[in-house]
Amino acid sequence: MGRVLMKGCEAIAEAAVRAGCRFYAGYPITPQNEIPEYLSRRLPEVGGVFVQGESEIASVNMVYGAGQTGTRSMTTSSSTGVSLYSEGIAFCASARIPIVYVNVARGGPGIGSIQPSQQDYLQATKASGNGGFQMIVLAPSTVQEAADMTYRAFDLADRDRNPVLILSDGVIGTIMEPVELPPAKTEEEVKANKESKRSWACVGHKLDVAHRSWIQPGTFLPARLEERNKAAAEMYASWEPEAEEYLLEDAEIVITAYGISARIAKSVVDDMRREGKKAGLIRPITVNPFPYASYEKINYGVCKGILDVEMAIPALMVQDVKMGVKGRAPIETCLCSGGNIMRKGTVRKAAEELLLR
Amino acid sequence: METNLLVGGFGGQGVMTLGKFLASATCDSTEKNVTFFPSYGAEQRGGTANCYVVISDHPVGAPIPDEADDLIVMNEASLHRFIDMLKPGGTLFVNSSIVESEPDRMDIHIVKAPVTDLALKMGNPRVLNIIMLGVYAGYTGVIPEEVVWETIARKFAKKPGVLAVNKEAFEKGLAIGRKAAEE
Amino acid sequence: MEKVYERTKGIQEDKVSGFCPGCMHSTIAKLIGEVLEELDVLDRTVLVEGVGCCGLLMDYVSYDNTCAPHGRACAVATGIKRTNPDTICYTYQGDGDLAAIGLGETMSAANRGENFTVIFVNNGIYGMTGGQLAPTTLVGMKATTAVNGRDPKEHGYPMHMCEILNQLEAPAYLERCSCNTPKNVRATKRAIKKAFQNQIDGKGFSLVEIVTSCPTNWGMDALKSLDFLEEKMFKEFPLGVFRDR
Numbered sequence: 001m002g003r004v005l006m007k008g009c010e011a012i013a014e015a016a017v018r019a020g021c022r023f024y025a026g027y028p029i030t031p032q033n034e035i036p037e038y039l040s041r042r043l044p045e046v047g048g049v050f051v052q053g054e055s056e057i058a059s060v061n062m063v064y065g066a067g068q069t070g071t072r073s074m075t076t077s078s079s080t081g082v083s084l085y086s087e088g089i090a091f092c093a094s095a096r097i098p099i100v101y102v103n104v105a106r107g108g109p110g111i112g113s114i115q116p117s118q119q120d121y122l123q124a125t126k127a128s129g130n131g132g133f134q135m136i137v138l139a140p141s142t143v144q145e146a147a148d149m150t151y152r153a154f155d156l157a158d159r160d161r162n163p164v165l166i167l168s169d170g171v172i173g174t175i176m177e178p179v180e181l182p183p184a185k186t187e188e189e190v191k192a193n194k195e196s197k198r199s200w201a202c203v204g205h206k207l208d209v210a211h212r213s214w215i216q217p218g219t220f221l222p223a224r225l226e227e228r229n230k231a232a233a234e235m236y237a238s239w240e241p242e243a244e245e246y247l248l249e250d251a252e253i254v255i256t257a258y259g260i261s262a263r264i265a266k267s268v269v270d271d272m273r274r275e276g277k278k279a280g281l282i283r284p285i286t287v288n289p290f291p292y293a294s295y296e297k298i299n300y301g302v303c304k305g306i307l308d309v310e311m312a313i314p315a316l317m318v319q320d321v322k323m324g325v326k327g328r329a330p331i332e333t334c335l336c337s338g339g340n341i342m343r344k345g346t347v348r349k350a351a352e353e354l355l356l357r
Numbered sequence: 358m359e360t361n362l363l364v365g366g367f368g369g370q371g372v373m374t375l376g377k378f379l380a381s382a383t384c385d386s387t388e389k390n391v392t393f394f395p396s397y398g399a400e401q402r403g404g405t406a407n408c409y410v411v412i413s414d415h416p417v418g419a420p421i422p423d424e425a426d427d428l429i430v431m432n433e434a435s436l437h438r439f440i441d442m443l444k445p446g447g448t449l450f451v452n453s454s455i456v457e458s459e460p461d462r463m464d465i466h467i468v469k470a471p472v473t474d475l476a477l478k479m480g481n482p483r484v485l486n487i488i489m490l491g492v493y494a495g496y497t498g499v500i501p502e503e504v505v506w507e508t509i510a511r512k513f514a515k516k517p518g519v520l521a522v523n524k525e526a527f528e529k530g531l532a533i534g535r536k537a538a539e540e
Numbered sequence: 541m542e543k544v545y546e547r548t549k550g551i552q553e554d555k556v557s558g559f560c561p562g563c564m565h566s567t568i569a570k571l572i573g574e575v576l577e578e579l580d581v582l583d584r585t586v587l588v589e590g591v592g593c594c595g596l597l598m599d600y601v602s603y604d605n606t607c608a609p610h611g612r613a614c615a616v617a618t619g620i621k622r623t624n625p626d627t628i629c630y631t632y633q634g635d636g637d638l639a640a641i642g643l644g645e646t647m648s649a650a651n652r653g654e655n656f657t658v659i660f661v662n663n664g665i666y667g668m669t670g671g672q673l674a675p676t677t678l679v680g681m682k683a684t685t686a687v688n689g690r691d692p693k694e695h696g697y698p699m700h701m702c703e704i705l706n707q708l709e710a711p712a713y714l715e716r717c718s719c720n721t722p723k724n725v726r727a728t729k730r731a732i733k734k735a736f737q738n739q740i741d742g743k744g745f746s747l748v749e750i751v752t753s754c755p756t757n758w759g760m761d762a763l764k765s766l767d768f769l770e771e772k773m774f775k776e777f778p779l780g781v782f783r784d785r
Contacts, residue, residue, distance in 0.1 A: 005377075005384035005393070023623050031397060049622045053615065054648035061612035061645070065588070065619025068606055069627070073619070087609050095606070114397070142416070175420045176377065176393040178384040202606045202620065203627045204584030209552050213586075214598065215606035267418020345423040 003178040008143045008168065009034035011179050012102055013042065015147040016074050018184040019154040020193055021100070022048035023066035023073040025059040029081045030114040031170040032104035036076070047187075056081040060088030060101070067097040068215050070197030072154050072190070076102040078170070079120050080111055082128075089163050090129025093232075095217040098157035100150065102166040104173035107339035115339025116170030118259060121316035124167045125288040132229075134236040137165045137288040139258040143177035151182040158193070160235055167287060169311070171260045171341060236289075243291035244283040247273065251280030253355050254298050254329075256321055257309035258284045261342050265309045268347045278302075279351060287317070295324030305354040306331045309347055313337035330357075359413035360499055361422040365439050366431025366452070368406045371486030375429070376408035378490055382500050382508035383412050392420040405434055412499060427497065429489060430456055431472075450492055452485070468496055468537045475529055481519075484526035491530020496538045502531055548573035550582055552602050562755035562762025564719045565593060568661065569600055571725070572630070575733045576603070579740065581628045586620055588613045590633035590642070593667040597632055611642025614649035617656045628739060630657040635676040636666045639699050643675075646701070653710030653744035657735045660701060660747055663754040664773060671757035675699040678776050682759075702749050702782045712738050713746035714783040720753070720769050724779075734784075743785065751777045 006014070013035045016024070024043060026036045036052065043050045049066075053059030059075050066073040077085065082103045092099050105120045107113030124137050136156050140146040146168055153164040185193070194201075202213040219225050244262075246269065248254060257265040262283040272279040282294045298306075306329050308318040315333040325331055334350035336342050362379065366372040373395050380393035394409045409425075411417045424444040430436040431452045443449055445464040454473035470492045476485040487509065494505045506527055513520050547553070550573020557566040576582045585603045589595045591610035598605050608616040613631035621629045638646050638660050646658070665683060666672040673683040673690065676698050680689040690698075702714045713735055717728040728750055735746035751773050753765035760768060 003384060005381050005391070023619065025619065051618060051622065051652075054644055057612065058615040058618075058645050058648060061609060061615035062619035062622075064612075065606075065608075065616035066623045067619070068616075069620055069624045071623040073623070088612070091609050170397075171394065171420060174395060174397060176380055177417075178391060202586050202604045203624045204581075204586060204604050206583050207549055207602055209602050212602065213604040213606075216598075217607050217609075263416070264419045267415075270415070270418075341421050342419075343421070343423050344419040 003180045005176050006179045007034055007176050008146050008172040010038050011143050011147040012150045013038040014181055015150040017042055017046060018182050019151045020185040020190040021072045021074045023071045025051040025053045025062035026075050027053050027056045027059050029078045031106060031173050032076050032078045056084035060085045063099050064088050064092050064097055067099040068202040070194040070201040074100045078104045079106045079108050086129040090131055091217040092163045093133035095215045096161040098161050099163050100153040100157050102168060105169040113339035116341055117339055118169055118311040124165055135163050135165050136239060136286060137167050139167045139287045140172055141259050141263040144179045146172050147179050147181060169260050239289045241289040241291035242285040243294040245294050245297055246281040248280040248297045249299060250278050252278040252302050252304050253351055254280045254282060254303060255307045255309055256282040258287050261309045261311055264342050264344055265347055268344055268351060290320045292324040300328040303329045304357050305329055307334055307351055307354055309334045311336055311342050360426045361411040362427045363409050363425040363439055364429040365407040365435030368404055370431045372406040372431060373408050375486040375490050376410045378508055380410050382505045385508055386504040390417050392417045394420040470533045481522050484522055487523050487526040488530040491527040492534040495531035495534025548577050550576050550602055551600050555600050560756045562765055564752040567719045568750055569597055571729045571732055575736055579736055585628040588617045588631045590637035592634045592637055594632045594634050611637050612645055614645040618649055618654050621656045630659060632659045635662045635674045639675040639701050650705050650711050650745045651708050655739055655742055655744050657739050658747040660749040661752055662749055663752045665754050665757045667754050667757055678772055698776055706782045711745040711783055712743040712785045715781045716749040716779050718751045718779060720766050
C-alpha cells in the first residue's frame with residue numbers, strides 16, 4: 001500500500017481500526033472531532049461499535065466496560081476533556097483493563113483555547129488519575145508516527161493489561177501529511193485477540209466462583225491492594241524508554257523536545273549543522289517512561305547548554321530534563337503557550353544565543 | 358529544497374480545498390514530503406480561512422513556516438494580514454477581482470488574476486479556487502501541471518457533472534500563470 | 541427426604557449475608573439469582589455494581605461481575621453489552637449512584653434504549669458512607685448532611701426516577717416495587733424476571749426500582765423501618781408499572 005495524504009486525526013482513527021479496535025466512545029471537542037466523525041462511519045463497516053457518549057466521563061467508562069470484554073477499545077479527546085477521563089483511566093489502571101486513548105492537546109488550563117499546545121505533559125506522564133498508576137505515553141511528532149503509535153499502542157495495552165496514552169497535539173491532529181498505513185488485522189486476528197482474553201473477560205463464565213471473571217478496580221483489603229500495587233510497580237519498572245538521539249557526539253548545544261516541538265527543533269538542528277554549527281537533539285518518543293539515560297549520551301565536555309523547547313508556559317518537561325542532565329550543563333527553555341505554535345525562527349534564535357555563551 | 362505557500366481568504370472561497378489539492382498532488386505523484394496545515398478557529402462559517410502547504414525534499418520540520426515563499430490572497434483582509442509574512446523575493450498571488458489595494462512592497466513579485474470575475478463569467482462562482490490553483494501551478498511549476506490536474510480530476514470523480522467546468526477553470530488559471538512567468 | 545427449596549446457584553454456596561439487619565439487599569440479590577437461574581443465563585451474566593452498599597454484592601454473587609466508578613454503571617454496561625450482545629448485563633445501583641452522581645449516565649443510557657437491565661435500589665439515603673442526604677431523601681427526613689431534615693428551600697424535593705425516565709421514548713419497561721411483604725417480594729421477582737426477559741428478547745432498556753429501607757441510617761429498628769416504608773416512602777414513591785412495552 002502506497003502513501004496517502006491524511007489528516008492526523010483520521011490517520012489515528014484508521015490506524016486504530018487496522019489494529020483491531022472495535023469499540024470507540026467519545027464526546028465532541030475541538031481539535032479532535034475528526035476522530036469520532038471518521039470512526040462513526042468506519043467502525044460499522046468492520047462490525048465495530050461507535051457510541052457518542054453523553055460526556056467524556058461516560059465515554060471513558062464505556063471504553064472501560066468494552067475493554068473488560070476483551071474488545072480492543074479506544075477513546076479520544078482534547079485536554080479539557082481528558083481531565084474528565086481521570087476517573088475512568090484510574091479504574092482501567094487499577095482493574096488492569098487494556099484500553100488506548102489519545103489526547104489531541106489544546107491550550108489550557110481549563111477551557112483554554114482550541115489551538116495546539118503541549119501543556120498537558122505533567123498530567124499525561126505523572127498523574128492521569130488518582131492512585132499513582134503509570135502508563136506508557138507515546139508522543140508522535142508526525143502523522144506517520146501518530147498512525148504507527150496508535151497501532152502499536154493496542155499491543156502494548158494488551159501486553160500489560162494497562163491503559164496506553166498517545167499524547168498528541170492540535171497540530172499533529174489537524175495537519176495532513178503523507179502516511180503509509182499499517183496493515184489491517186484480519187477478522188480472524190481480531191477474533192483471536194479477543195478470544196485470548198476470554199479467561200479474564202467479563203462476559204459470563206461457567207459457574208465456578210474460583211474462575212469467574214471478577215474485575216476489581218479496588219478491594220476492601222489493604223494487604224491485597226498493596227500486593228496488586230507492587231505487581232503493577234514491577235511492571236512499570238520493566239518498561240523501556242524510547243528516544244531519538246540525534247548528532248549528540250560533538251554537540252555544543254543539545255535541543256530537547258517531544259512531539260510537534262521536536263520536529264521543529266530537528267529542522268533547526270539540521271539548518272545549524274549545514275552551517276557547521278554543532279547542534280544535536282534528544283527527542284523523547286515515550287514521554288513516560290522518560291528516557292533519562294539519553295541525557296548520559298551528551299558530551300558534557302563540549303556541550304555549552306541544553307535548550308528545552310516546549311509549547312507550554314511554564315515549561316513542564318524541563319523537570320524531567322533536569323533529572324536527566326543532573327546539573328552537568330545549563331538548561332534554558334524556549335517556550336510558547338496558550339495555542340501559539342512554536343516557530344522555527346524562535347528556536348533558532350534561542351539556540352544561537354546559547355551557543356554564544 | 359523546501360518551498361511553502363500560504364493561502365488566505367474568506368471562508369467559502371475554497372481556500373482549504375486549494376491547499377489540500379496541492380498537498381494531495383504532491384503526495385500522490387512525487388516522492389517529496391508535504392504538510393498541509395489548516396489554521397482553525399472557532400467559527401464554522403465566515404471569518405478568515407487560511408492554510409499552509411510546505412513541500413520539501415527533507416522531512417518537513419515546521420508545518421507553519423516563519424515566512425512564506427509564496428502567498429495567495431483571495432480577499433483584502435488576507436492581504437493586510439499576511440503580506441509581511443512574504444519573504445523578500447517571494448511571489449504574491451492576488452485575487453484582483455476583490456483585492457483593491459496595492460501592497461507597498463517593492464521586493465516581491467506580484468501575479469494578479471481576477472479569479473472571482475472569471476469564475477462568475479464561467480457561470481460557476483465556486484471554481485475561483487481552482488482557477489487560482491491553476492495560476493499557482495502554471496507560474497511556479499512546483500508540481501507538474503498534469504499531476505495537479507489528475508488530483509483535481511480524481512477528487513471530482515464522483516461528481517462528473519462539474520469535471521468539465523473545473524478543467525476549464527484550471528486551464529484558465531494555468532494560462533494566466535504561465536504568461537506571468539514568461540514576463 | 542424431598543428437597544423443596546435450595547439456595548439459588550446465583551449466590552455463592554458458603555456465603556452468609558453481611559448486610560445490616562433489616563436490609564433488603566440480600567433479598568434482592570437472592571431474587572436476581574433465582575431469576576437468572578430460571579432463565580438459564582447465569583453462565584452468561586455480568587453484573588455491573590454501582591458504588592456504595594450495592595458494590596457489596598461482589599462478595600456474594602457466583603457469576604461474572606465488575607465495579608463501575610460511582611454513578612457510571614450504565615456507561616460501563618453500555619460498553620460491555622454493545623461489544624458482547626449475547627452477554628446478559630445488568631447494573632445494580634443505589635439512589636445516590638443512579639440518581640445523583642450518575643443521573644447523566646442513567647438518563648442517556650435509557651434514552652439510547654440500551655439493551656440491558658437496571659436494578660435500582662432506592663432507600664432514600666446514602667448507606668455505606670453513613671446516612672448523607674440523597675436525591676431521594678424525603679422532605680423532613682434527617683440525614684447526616686441535613687441534620688434538621690430535608691428542607692425543600694435548600695435541598696429541593698425528592699427525585700422520582702421512574703417518573704422522570706417515563707418522559708423518555710426509548711425505555712421498554714419501568715416498574716417500581718418493594719420487598720417489604722412476601723406479596724411484594726413475589727411482585728418484585730416478577731418485575732425482575734420481566735426486566736431480564738426483555739433483555740433476552742432485545743426489547744431495550746428495562747429498569748426496576750425497588751423501594752427499600754435502611755434501618756441503620758434511618759435510625760430505626762427493622763420493624764419500624766417497615767412501617768416507615770409503608771407510611772412515608774410509598775406515599776412519595778408509589779409502587780406500580782410506569783412503562784411496559
